[in-house]
Amino acid sequence: MSSRNNSERAEAFYKVFKIVAKIPAGKVMTYGQIAKKLKITDARTVGWALHSNKNQEIPCHRVVNRFGKLAPGYVFGGPERQKEKLKKEGVIFKDENTVDLQASNYQELQDRP
Numbered sequence: 001m002s003s004r005n006n007s008e009r010a011e012a013f014y015k016v017f018k019i020v021a022k023i024p025a026g027k028v029m030t031y032g033q034i035a036k037k038l039k040i041t042d043a044r045t046v047g048w049a050l051h052s053n054k055n056q057e058i059p060c061h062r063v064v065n066r067f068g069k070l071a072p073g074y075v076f077g078g079p080e081r082q083k084e085k086l087k088k089e090g091v092i093f094k095d096e097n098t099v100d101l102q103a104s105n106y107q108e109l110q111d112r113p
Helices: 003-021 031-038 044-052 078-088
Strands: 093-095
Touching: 003 031, 003 044, 031 044, 078 093
Parallel strands: none
Antiparallel strands: none
C-alpha cells in the first residue's frame, strides 16, 4: 500500500474516531450513518477504523450495524462486553444482540454539516 493510501486511511480513521467520540451515552449510531456523515463510500471502513482503535476513551461500543446488531469483533471484549456497556448507559435492546434503533438511534450528528 502506498504512503498516500496510508495517510488517506489514517485521516479517515481519525475522522471516524472524532464522530464516534461525539455519540452521547445512551445512544448509538450505525456504521452506515457514520460513513454517510463522512462521505465514505464503504461503511466497512468505519468498522476497520473501530477495530483498529486502541483508545478506550473512544466509545466504540456505541456503534452497531444497520439492523442494530452488536459487533461480533468488538475490540474491547466482544459483543457481550459491548452489550454490557450499552445496557449500563440505558440503551434499549429488542432481543439478545439487537439494539432498538428507534429508541436509541442518534440522528443529530447525521444532520449537522
